[in-house]
Amino acid sequence: MTRYVIIGAGAVGASLAAQLYEAGIDQLLVGRGPGIGIIRDRGLTYVRHGVARLVPVSAAAGHGEMALTAEDVLVFATKTQDVETASREWAWRPVAFPDHLGVAGDLPVLTLQNGLAADRIVARRFARVLGGSLMTPARHLEPGRVESGAAGPVGVVTLGPVIGVDDALRDRVAGDLRRAGYSVQTTDDVARWQRAKLLSSVRFGLEVLSGDRDVIADVADHLVTEARQVFAAAELPVADSATERTVDLSGYRRDPAAGFEPGGRSTWQSFRRGAPSEVDYLNGEVALLGRLHGVATPYNEALQRVLGVAGLRREPPGAHDVGEVLALVGQADTTDAGARPAALSHWCVSRNVRERGTVVVLAGRGETPAVYERFGKRLAADAYHVIAVETDPVAGKNWATNTTEVDATVAGLLADPDLVAPVVLVGSDTGVFCARRIADAHPRRVDAIILAGVPAEAAVEVPGGRGAEIAARSACRNHQRVLSVEARTGLFATPVPGLVGAPVDGHGHADLPVLAIHGADDTLSPLARALERYADLGATEVDVVREGRHDILNDITHRSVAATIVLFLERLRSGADLPAIVEVVAPHVTTGILA
Secondary structure, eight states: OOEEEEEOOSHHHHHHHHHHHHTTOOEEEEOOSHHHHHHHHHOEEEEETTEEEEEOOOEESSGGGOOEETTEEEEEOSOGGGHHHHHHHHHTOEEEOSSSEEEGGGSEEEEOOSSSSHHHHHHTTOSEEEEEEEEOOEEEEETTEEEEOBSSSSEEEEEEEEESOOHHHHHHHHHHHHHTTEEEEEOSOHHHHHHHHHHHHTTGGGGGOBSOHHHHHHHHHHHHHHHHHHHHHTTOOOOOHHHHOOSOOTTOOBOGGGTOOSOOOHHHHHHHHTOOOSGGGTHHHHHHHHHHHTOOOHHHHHHHHHHHHHHHTTOOTTSSBHHHHHHHHHHSOOOOGGGOOOOEEEEOOOTTOOOOEEEEEEOOTTBOGGGGHHHHHHHHHTTEEEEEEOOSOBTTBOTTTOHHHHHHHHHHHHTOTTOOSSEEEEEETTHHHHHHHHHHHOTTTOOEEEEESOOOSSOOOOTTHHHHHHHHHOSOHHHHHHHHHHBOOSGGGSOOOOOTTSOSSSTTOOOOOEEEEEETTOSSSOHHHHHHHHHHTTOSEEEEETTOOSOGGGSTTHHHHHHHHHHHHHHHHHOTTOOOSSOOOOTTOOOOEEO
């Protein structure tokens, strides 16, 4: 009978021990310090669904209090920085096999660390290594007590062989974890999934810093972009969790009863307890790959440095500001335009306000994300997290040839397990084609689409130069000033053929609610043809704005348009069939045109 010897009694190890115990699976939790003594003598205080209970897991304060058997599977549940010490201490412990006396290095091992280093460290001493990538909202802040914030499955594990593991062992471990309440997916290449997890983990250290939430969100995007760049340079493939998941994660979510708010993940917990953190194996991993492959990683290096100094001094969360990271980045040589991270901007919901959903804006031709600052702030005030993505240019490409970079950026955003649903893509100008294409590629991660100002196919010449083109885009003087700084002009003279990389006739599109909004007086994309294009793009509702111009999200009627979008989002929260919230009951009111 298999026994799981779990080395490390923190959030991951202790919650795993509790889940195995309650599933009737033999386990032994091994740790050190006062916490393991409490667990051994009194039981583990395990909190799920907001309810604390004592779980009498088997526990030992180190290898001196137990003996290994031939049926054991070792589970390394320490932080990555402790794996070297743990593997060295355990590998040569004696094990009595039926026909010979062996050592623990002969036993199978499961790793569950963040980062990419643990498997290689363990494989130096152990010949049978099963790698894991784990997502679980668990906290360990007090000795002998662990809290889970999961409502459905307690966690999501992706398992795959690293070395010396056959399918039978992999499937046996996977089956036991499923019985213990985990959602498990098996793979032949677990390293791809560990890299995908690292794209999320590189942001963990930002929770330790204070500062403006929008600035922190922007730094987070740079951290992820640098990680993607080093993976590309090293030719290391990354799993796309939005499309490659074979297990249903619809039930994996945070439990409101647990009182968990987003954040407070492993790095923050380490700083909260005054313990060493894993930053050197998260942001430091990106920095290492960057140095090996000639890719600049100023944001990851800066965050690693700030947190490294803070950890050495045992400073608590909040002792340092995100501005220190930006100051270090400003000192670095980042003049290589080819390594410039893709531009994104965030407008976050105010502190202590629960997010109601996520809106990802795909910008139009020649626009930076800053073009949508007013729009983003207005929706954020209604508790929707807004992210604007630049689609033209990235690395010198235009919107029609830049699909790979844009799709990869948005896929990374959609793969974030903390993204609050409903998730809605908003495309403006040529961004409507990006939104439709990406939604079709990720129908399980996108809940609806909003299309605004679909462009005309033909080239449009605007007499009068730059000023006349900006005026044709918006009647709002404030927005005209924004466009003069944050957008390139002259791009409307290029034809826009249609949706790149997906059908244009409405067949084959993902079945999602699609709201289209267009200006009645849009001279850059006349209404009559625009309505046909919206039909091709699968629009289920079209709202026409009286006297509206091309930049309909930022025109003179921007308040009414934002209100229309918020109402659409609120209806979407009630169901994909968009049940009505506000109904006109006066029989003489028949107009469908917004004022």
